[in-house]
Amino acid sequence: MIRFIHLSDVHLGAVPDRGCPWSHEREEEIWETFRRVIVGIRKNPVDLLFIAGDLFHRQPLLRELREVDDLFASIPDTRVFLMAGDHDYIKEDSFYRNFVWSRNVTFFDREQQSCVEIADKQIFVYGLSYEHPEIRTPLYDEWKPQNKPGFHVLLAHGGEVGYCPMDFTRLAAAGFDYIALGHSHKPHTVCRDKIVYAGALEPQDRNDVGKHGYIAGEFDGETVKLKLRPFALRSYQNLVLAVDQNTTQYALEDMLRKEVMKRGGRNIYRLIIKGKLSPDNVLLPERLHGLGNIVEIMDESRPAYQLESLYRQYRGTLIGDYIKTFLKRDLTVVEKKALYYGLQALLTTKVLTSDRKRI
Known part of the structure; x- marks a missing residue:
């Protein structure tokens, strides 16, 4: 032998x-x-x-x-x-x-x-x-x-x-x-x-x-x-955290702490955030770097907008025209980000403009 x-x-x-x-x-x-x-x-x-x-x-x-x-x-x-x-x-x-x-x-x-x-x-x-x-x-x-x-x-x-x-x-x-x-x-x-x-x-x-x-x-x-x-001392792992409309920054950080504790504090993680958030909820993924050996954060979460409903509500306006360019298409990751970030900016601008008019 x-x-x-x-x-x-x-x-x-x-x-x-x-x-x-x-x-x-x-x-x-x-x-x-x-x-x-x-x-x-x-x-x-x-x-x-x-x-x-x-x-x-x-x-x-x-x-x-x-x-x-x-x-x-x-x-x-x-x-x-x-x-x-x-x-x-x-x-x-x-x-x-x-x-x-x-x-x-x-x-x-x-x-x-x-x-x-x-x-x-x-x-x-x-x-x-x-x-x-x-x-x-x-x-x-x-x-x-x-x-x-x-x-x-x-x-x-x-x-x-x-x-x-x-x-x-x-x-x-x-x-x-x-x-x-x-x-x-x-x-x-x-x-x-x-x-x-x-x-x-x-x-x-x-x-x-x-x-x-x-x-x-x-x-x-x-x-x-x-x-x-x-035989390696550490491993690289993909760690996926699922968020929803009730997820807060504290809840996200708590999820990460528990996963790192369960998988091992020595390992090195690529963090992937998935799911749909409440449109008025702002998370700060960059704060997660200090909670473990996080080598990369990929934020794939999206605001939970109802696009068809919003389109009907804002048809004939700039917001409606913007939504229409994305509807009924298979969007790439980059296009999805453009849609949601742009939509969030337009809706925020509309709210601010409305508030000025009331003043």
Whole structure:
């Protein structure tokens, strides 16, 4: 039985949500989560560790390479296979080029096909590294494993235009036992138990919703079995708050506090406000930022105007003509905002004008 861990897109050195109060915590948490993976391997050793590109968010510093190598050296019974991706590609003056790794580490140091054989265990690992920030040629599509018994693994990064495009149908039929992919931050399967994106170890931005961690796998000589191990310290989540005509600012803030408490105060939220409010009720969504790690607020709520009724009431006036331009149309989000904001402004102006006339 061969046991392995497949991870990718660690992005050491990244500062997610730069400018937000928690951004520097996130920078250190990315390092901490990577260290926790290594500590876990030290306690429960695996045979192989695959890192499918973008271990670093940018060109690694020499001290960072030394720290990472010290971590790898602490798990000497695990063979580590590492490649550079599009973020940490090997520049001409990169510290990657002359760095001497520990004996248990294999770094694919060129942008050309290479195969490393562990003869005593009949393990074959194929890979390359990016030497440019973009690769437009499908470098992997022609690869095939050697005609030898054993465990054949392809380490690959990309899969889209500009980043080493791949024909997954051809790769699935090529004969590899497992293809460990990197580049996409969302963990997902291309071909069951054969071609898998591990996803980012820690989510990197507000679009990286869902579970994040690494792939734990086993090869029994014939088949591969995989499982996603959630391991991130935090997650990005979409949090929807539903409002109605009775919702006040206090009620909205109370709803948010309770949801954050229920879901977890460490998580980072994209807040989406939906529903219809009383036309005379004004909410202040910007005040919600201080009630949790709110990275974005999308206010999709609308005043509860009865458009047909208002149109009949104001037919033949500027307000009626304005409403008529929007009726019986499938409105975009922007058009809906224009309708309601404009209508609110017109109705407020009418009230003020009427009040002056009475004075």
